[in-house]
Structure formats: C-alpha cells, structure tokens
Amino acid sequence: MAASPASLTTKTSPGSTARIGRPPQWTVSRSRKLARLYVYTTLSIEKIIKVLEDDVFRPRKNSAQKTIHNMLDNDPRYLRPESRSEMEQRISSLSVSPHRRRELKKDKASPTPTAAFETVAEIKEEGTSRDPSLSVDDSDSVHQLKEIIVQQPDLVFASELYTLPPGFTRYTPPMSVPPTTTPQSMADENSTYRGRQSTVLSGSVAPTTSSIRNLRGRVSGVSTRYARQISHLLKHFTISSASDTTQRPALSTRRPSISSTDDMPSETDVFEAFPEVGFALPGDFINVQNLSCAGFPGQDHFGGKCWCSIAEAVATEPTAWLLPTGELSARALHVLADPSQYNLAYRDCFGNTPLHLFAALESYQEPLFGMVLNSPDVRATNHAGQTFLHVLNIEWFSDLISLSAPLKQLLAYLRDTDPDMVYVKDVYGRTFFHRAHSLIRDSEILDGILSPFNPALSSRRDAFGFNPLANTHLGGEGPFIPPRRVSLLTPLPEERPNSSKSRTTSRTSNEEDAFVAYHTRLLQIIHASYDNPRTEDDEGRNGLHCLAEVILNQQTMDEHRNAVSTGRSLKRKHDRHTPEGGPAEGPLASRLRHLQGLLRSSRPLDVNHYDKAGNTILGAFITHLPDDQDDKAKSLSAILETLIQAGARIEGRNRRGETALLVAARLGRKIALTTLLERGANVHVRDVDGRGLLQVIDATCRAAREDVALYARLEACRVLLTGRRDWGVVREPGVLLEWRTRGVER
Known part of the structure; x- marks a missing residue:
C-alpha cells in the first residue's frame, strides 16, 4: 500500500545536501533559537533579530515573521508571554527540567562564578528599570532579597559592587571549592553540585561578562539581568549533539x-x-x-x-x-x-x-x-x-x-x-x-x-x-x-518514515496509484460504516479511524499525488494556491460534516473503538490533523468537541499509557492541547514509563534536532501548560497525583 499523508508532509532538513543555490538563512539552530525567544521572552521581533544576527546573518523582519509562522502557524501571538512575570515563570519552569539542560563538555572548564552569577547591583538595576518586584531600594529590601535567595540559592553577591545588608552572610561554594574553578570530578559525580550550577541565572555554560555587554549593546533598553536570561535561554537550553534519543523498552x-x-x-x-x-x-x-x-x-x-x-x-x-x-x-x-x-x-x-x-x-x-x-x-x-x-x-x-x-x-x-x-x-x-x-x-x-x-x-x-x-x-x-x-520500542505510526507497517514501501513507479488506492479504500470503509458501524479495515480501524486519516478534498489529493510522484514535501496550507473562487467546502469542514453524519445515524459508530495498534479515535484525529490544517471556522476544535460530546473518553489510553492529552503534547498539537485542557483533561497523567506532560515534551524536544517545526510546536505546548493560566502542571507527577480525586472525600 502507499504511504500515508503524514509521511509525505515530512520536511527536508534545512541543511540537506540535495539543496542547490544559496543556503537558507534560517538554519535549524537559528530556527530553534528564534522559537525559544519568541515563546519565552517579551522581546519584540526587531529585538529578537538583533539578538540572533551576526556578521553574515542579518535577516529582515518579514523573514523572521514568516519563519515563525511556518513553525507555529498563522497568528501565533497568543503564545507570547504577556508580561515579565509570565516570562520569568516560563523560564523558571524550563530551568528545572533535567532533560532540557545542556551538559557541560568533559574537556571544558567551568567559567568563573563571578562572571556566571548575577550580582546584587544587577538586581538593583533590574528592579529600577524593569521589574519592581525585584527592587532593593525600598524599606523592605532585606526581606525581598531574602526571598530571592530562597528562590534562587545560586545568587552570589560581589563585594566590590555591593555591601551586604545586615543579616546576610556570604555565599560559600559547596565543599569549599575555590570560586574560580569547578573540579571536573565533582561536575561528573556530584549530581547535587551540578544541579546547583544549572539555574536560569547560572550554569555550566553561563555567558561571560563580555558576551552580556555585547548583547546589551545590540539590544538597547534591556538590563544586565534581562540580557543574562536571554543568553542563558539561547545557550543553556540548546540541543547538543549528544542529545539522548534512545528508544524505550517495547x-x-x-x-x-x-x-x-x-x-x-x-x-x-x-x-x-x-x-x-x-x-x-x-x-x-x-x-x-x-x-x-x-x-x-x-x-x-x-x-x-x-x-x-x-x-x-x-x-x-x-x-x-x-x-x-x-x-x-x-x-x-x-x-x-x-x-x-x-x-x-x-x-x-x-x-x-x-x-x-x-x-x-x-x-x-x-x-x-x-x-x-x-x-x-x-x-x-x-x-x-x-x-x-x-x-x-x-x-x-x-x-x-x-x-x-x-x-x-x-x-x-x-x-x-x-x-x-x-x-x-x-x-x-x-x-x-x-x-x-x-x-x-x-x-x-x-x-x-x-x-x-x-x-x-x-x-x-x-x-x-x-x-x-x-x-x-x-x-x-x-x-x-x-x-x-x-x-x-517500535516507533509509533506517526514516527515512522511511512505511517503503517503494512504500507511501508519504497518509491516505485506504481506508488502514486497505490496512494490513491489506499485512500479510496479508506473512503469505502467510511461509506460502509453508515450501514454497518462495525465495519473495519485490515488494521482494525473503523469508519471514524479512517475518517481521521483520509483525504477528502480533491485539491489536497492532487497535491499529495504530486508529492508522491516528485518526492517533494507538501507546501503548508497558507502557502498553497487557492483556485479562483476557492473550494465550496474546506477539507476540515467536509470531515466535520462526515463525522456528524456517522455519529447521528441510527446505528452510530463506537467513538471509543481501538484499532489493532491500540489507537483510540480521539488519538487518531489528533495524530492525523495538525494545527496548520485548521480553518477560519475553527473546524479542528469543532471536530474534537464533536467527538467528546458523542462520548469519546478524554482519559482513554493507548498501549503506551497515553491519554489524548499526552498524545497532543508529544506531537505538539496546540489546538488539541488547549481543547482538552478546557475540557478538564487530567494534567497529571503519566505514560507507562511514568513520564508526565512536561517530561514527554522535553524528551521529544531533545529528539527533534532537525524538525524545527515540531521543536517550535513542542515549545509552544510547554508554555501553554506553564504560562499565564495555572493548570496545576508539575514536572514529575506521582501515582497519587495521577489517580487521586480532586475535592473532599467522605
């Protein structure tokens, strides 16, 4: 059988050797940095460009905006932090994740702590210029500084810049380590020490004073503390070449x-x-x-x-x-x-x-x-x-x-x-x-x-x-x-180069015909389900599973057929040419209409049916319908709402222990994630390996080295979970949090 649509939309790496002509401005690394700065900081697009540009890379504003839209879909402004406090909250949540911190290379010495840690003078500057909550100029300065130290124990106060107020003692590095060096044996063996070197304001890859000055020179109007946070966001949470991409047990x-x-x-x-x-x-x-x-x-x-x-x-x-x-x-x-x-x-x-x-x-x-x-x-x-x-x-x-x-x-x-x-x-x-x-x-x-x-x-x-x-x-x-x-563990269907194990084929002259035949078969299952709701294909999928994947729109089908025959990736929805007058009905609107018809028939289909791979109906729609397919009528969220109203179990799990919310988080489906959160999905859910939402997102981020669109969507999902609305998400939920009830028990 032919490859599924998911396999055809995979983008080629920006650094692919098959590309000819001038190399792209937005490399994979630059795109990932752009995504982080966009969803974690309050910097404007112009200032983000200033942060990223160098002697040879000087992108224009429209180029940066287009790259952002390609990664995060149209109008992603709702993903940005609304204030400095929300920015602090997002970065703090990111900083405690062990999966996202960049490891120190073994042959590289640690930087001098006096350059790595923030000084009280910088807090003072920050308090007067940016965040009143960190001001040290009022009568409560000692109390506020104590709170800062409790929350950020890695702060070091430089004596030449500030005289400590009464009641404070100087910070002494653990185990009497000289402040100018960090023994490699301790960095490797003492996890507690290494953890202390990995906060937002400090770390094993902390920026130098000169780099902070250079950043402030390029981006006007930011304090030293703000510049340090930006630098850490770029360097401390990057993806190293040694990122862990090992598979889990099967x-x-x-x-x-x-x-x-x-x-x-x-x-x-x-x-x-x-x-x-x-x-x-x-x-x-x-x-x-x-x-x-x-x-x-x-x-x-x-x-x-x-x-x-x-x-x-x-x-x-x-x-x-x-x-x-x-x-x-x-x-x-x-x-x-x-x-x-x-x-x-x-x-x-x-x-x-x-x-x-x-x-x-x-x-x-x-x-x-x-x-x-x-x-x-x-x-x-x-x-x-x-x-x-x-x-x-x-x-x-x-x-x-x-x-x-x-x-x-x-x-x-x-x-x-x-x-x-x-x-x-x-x-x-x-x-x-x-x-x-x-x-x-x-x-x-x-x-x-x-x-x-x-x-x-x-x-x-x-x-x-x-x-x-x-x-x-x-x-x-x-x-x-x-x-x-x-x-x-065998990769999930959407993680394989070709979606289904029975449909994995090499590109041949007959692949285009096989692709059309495959989707024709999906349509046949859908139409047969109106009369017999128990109709399944060879993979155990009922009409609703098939509806989640089938291509219904002729223009979309033509684009996929062309992608199959040429071996090129599909254009994103907002890049595609719309015929004059446009289609009478969009792909998602047509899918929604079929869904409503199947559920309103005298013999409705089982919305909690499992296929032979253990996939739920809700999980199938989340898997096969990415955010960039949504239309102005918000048909994507309407499809999910229709399934839930028809009885689809939000907490139903696949054989990996994933609920629909975990699937949405792992695939970076922002719309599905938001819909399920609004519907009260359990945010403390864990997969069979005991990983919560943030752990799954962070682990997938590390594996998404070349797929910058997936990387950006995962970062977006992370900030939706930890941003301005408190969903109660924790980094490592336990068994009690996962399964216990909310409210008072008799």
Whole structure:
C-alpha cells in the first residue's frame, strides 16, 4: 500500500545536501533559537533579530515573521508571554527540567562564578528599570532579597559592587571549592553540585561578562539581568549533539505457550499475571500492601516506579481502605459492620468504593453479595473506569463447573438488574470479559460465561489488541497476559518514515496509484460504516479511524499525488494556491460534516473503538490533523468537541499509557492541547514509563534536532501548560497525583 499523508508532509532538513543555490538563512539552530525567544521572552521581533544576527546573518523582519509562522502557524501571538512575570515563570519552569539542560563538555572548564552569577547591583538595576518586584531600594529590601535567595540559592553577591545588608552572610561554594574553578570530578559525580550550577541565572555554560555587554549593546533598553536570561535561554537550553534519543523498552502482548513454560500453573489452576507497574490502575492499589518488588524480578526498585513505592504512597492516604499491614482500616470495618446505602457510597482517594474493596479481597464473597443487593450504584467506577467486576479476586473464578458457583450467581443477578454493567470499559478499553478471559483457561467454561451476553459488546478490542470473544478457543496457548516491556520500542505510526507497517514501501513507479488506492479504500470503509458501524479495515480501524486519516478534498489529493510522484514535501496550507473562487467546502469542514453524519445515524459508530495498534479515535484525529490544517471556522476544535460530546473518553489510553492529552503534547498539537485542557483533561497523567506532560515534551524536544517545526510546536505546548493560566502542571507527577480525586472525600 502507499504511504500515508503524514509521511509525505515530512520536511527536508534545512541543511540537506540535495539543496542547490544559496543556503537558507534560517538554519535549524537559528530556527530553534528564534522559537525559544519568541515563546519565552517579551522581546519584540526587531529585538529578537538583533539578538540572533551576526556578521553574515542579518535577516529582515518579514523573514523572521514568516519563519515563525511556518513553525507555529498563522497568528501565533497568543503564545507570547504577556508580561515579565509570565516570562520569568516560563523560564523558571524550563530551568528545572533535567532533560532540557545542556551538559557541560568533559574537556571544558567551568567559567568563573563571578562572571556566571548575577550580582546584587544587577538586581538593583533590574528592579529600577524593569521589574519592581525585584527592587532593593525600598524599606523592605532585606526581606525581598531574602526571598530571592530562597528562590534562587545560586545568587552570589560581589563585594566590590555591593555591601551586604545586615543579616546576610556570604555565599560559600559547596565543599569549599575555590570560586574560580569547578573540579571536573565533582561536575561528573556530584549530581547535587551540578544541579546547583544549572539555574536560569547560572550554569555550566553561563555567558561571560563580555558576551552580556555585547548583547546589551545590540539590544538597547534591556538590563544586565534581562540580557543574562536571554543568553542563558539561547545557550543553556540548546540541543547538543549528544542529545539522548534512545528508544524505550517495547510492550509485548504475546501470550507464552503453556507447553514451553515450565513454571506456568497446571491446567486446573487459576493464576493471575499481575501487570507491570506502568499499567497499574486504582483497582490494583487496593491490595497493593501485599505486593513487593521481590515478586516482580527485573523491576526497577527506585524512583517511585515500583510496587513498594506505590504501597508506601497509598499508605499515607487517610482514605485508604487497608492499613499498611494489609488489615482493614477502621473505615472499612465500619462499612463491613453496617453496609447501608450511605456507607456504600464511601470512596477512597482513587474512587474505589466498598464494592471494589471487598471484590478484590479474598474470603468476602458473601458480604459482597449483600452489598451488591443493597448498593445504590453497583456500576460505580473508580478514576480508571473500573467497576468492582474489573477487580474480582481470583477465588471468584474457581470451581466454575458447578451451576451454583458464586460468579455464575452474581452474573445472573446483574444480568437481570443491570445487564449493561459487564460492558463497562476501563481506561484501556477492558471489560469484565477481558478479566474473565485472563483467569479462565477452560474454553468450555469460558464459553458458558460469555454466551448469555451480547457478542457485539463483549467482543470489543482493548488497547492491547485483545478481543476476548475472538480468542475464546486458545488451543495450546495460555490466557491473555498484560503487556510487559521486553526490548526496544517500535516507533509509533506517526514516527515512522511511512505511517503503517503494512504500507511501508519504497518509491516505485506504481506508488502514486497505490496512494490513491489506499485512500479510496479508506473512503469505502467510511461509506460502509453508515450501514454497518462495525465495519473495519485490515488494521482494525473503523469508519471514524479512517475518517481521521483520509483525504477528502480533491485539491489536497492532487497535491499529495504530486508529492508522491516528485518526492517533494507538501507546501503548508497558507502557502498553497487557492483556485479562483476557492473550494465550496474546506477539507476540515467536509470531515466535520462526515463525522456528524456517522455519529447521528441510527446505528452510530463506537467513538471509543481501538484499532489493532491500540489507537483510540480521539488519538487518531489528533495524530492525523495538525494545527496548520485548521480553518477560519475553527473546524479542528469543532471536530474534537464533536467527538467528546458523542462520548469519546478524554482519559482513554493507548498501549503506551497515553491519554489524548499526552498524545497532543508529544506531537505538539496546540489546538488539541488547549481543547482538552478546557475540557478538564487530567494534567497529571503519566505514560507507562511514568513520564508526565512536561517530561514527554522535553524528551521529544531533545529528539527533534532537525524538525524545527515540531521543536517550535513542542515549545509552544510547554508554555501553554506553564504560562499565564495555572493548570496545576508539575514536572514529575506521582501515582497519587495521577489517580487521586480532586475535592473532599467522605
């Protein structure tokens, strides 16, 4: 098959050897610096040019503006800081990221601290000329300076420039290191010391006094402190040639063969393959006190990313159902003694109800039955979308041959009172049937459990590509085992040179025809979905997945076909020629119309469908529709809003543990990021490696060496998260922040 549109829009590197004629003014390095200065500082375009120009590089204003628009799309002025305080906030947030700081070369000595650190005189100058909050001329000067020192402990006060006020002592470098040198051994081995040398106003690549003077000479009207911040922004947060672009471990959903695994239980045993920490959900935290790293060989036992650390964090919560010893808390004992409707409405900080608690524990089958009969809401879910059926203890899946087995009785009752409860999906798209399939190894018994229910709903694929109904007859294979990282991670579809593994082909004379045939097939799936919403292509994508990627506009199709035949990249939307009179309907408007039609039909499509690669519908639209495709009617945000209003789960995750917000952040989708934030998306979400939003953005920034447009969009997303509106984003969110509720729990 032909390459997808995403693969054709990849721009050639500005430094490509295939280019002929005069080399471009805006190299990759200059473009990245332009992006940083634009989104992090209050400098005007004219002053930004003054900062960047040298003996041979003297760009004009319209050239800089065009480069900015090429990277950040039309009218990106809303991305700029509105004040000096907001600029300080953005740079401070950037400075604490270990992924963004440039490492000191091993053969290079550290600069003299007196040149690297800011002096009180410079603070004084800054306070009088720029920021009144840093003034030292009023009666509160000592108090204000103390606050500055607390916030910025690397400040060094030069005695020849300022006499310290009463109550201050001079700063002494740690470990009595002479102020003129930094031992290389300490820079390499003492991470605490190296961290202190990496603030906004200091660092291992700090500018010299002469460079600051030169910068102030070129940019009039800025203080020494302001010039120092600009210089640090350019030098301290650049991308070095040694940027870490290593791939993360892969996720494997392969089920080991029973015959080839010596330590697997016998055919009649019920066993549970517990997930890796990165895939753990609130239902797993209930009984986390009984888990330890010793039970999971090869797991990292540090950094808050192991079961021991999760157990320790959960134990500090006053609403936890179990004590650190694993015994029932007083709150849980109270519910057990009095399972009234009022008490059954209690929740812990992760949203787990008493039903979740006693379903997960052993030897509480009878009390759980009574609570189910008395519960005001048996379908109550925790913050990962899990009902109590998702966390049933393995004892419920034993002795299922008997017609009076507790599980069969429970399902019979729920089938009569709340038949849809068994179809509720967690954030990975798993229902009770995925849980049953992971624990029941007898295919006949499993058939008996599944047969009374709607096969169309019980056969939904989860994020790991698993369909419990299609895999009922396992033959010699074991049950479905949650994914584990085993080797280097396969790049995501949008990260590969050609989007799909089945569509990766070399350029041939037939590639243009294959490209057209591929999108024709996508259109066929879309049209067939109006009559049959379960229609899928070979990759498991339904009509909505196909709609996210298909080319609907003839002009756009012609441009893509030309790009395929010539091997050239596509022009950006605002560079393309519009025929006289223009098209009757833009590409996004047409896509929005089709989306509304598919969702309003008598048999609407599943907006939370997963394809075989584990991609959600919402994630597919975010992936395939970049910001530069948006129109004046703001159709892009309208598409996302339409999906959300139709029930698309904002917190639904792909097999990397990414929600739609994490996907938007990783790809630099500013419009999607803003839409999801306004919709209340969880800003403390983490992927399977425990990386939060800012960590993902920073890591992707370091890998985006040649793609200046992606780099600029990532910087823009970062300032949207840390800028003028406080979304509560933190650099390294933990498990409690990720999954706990906001507000007061009873």
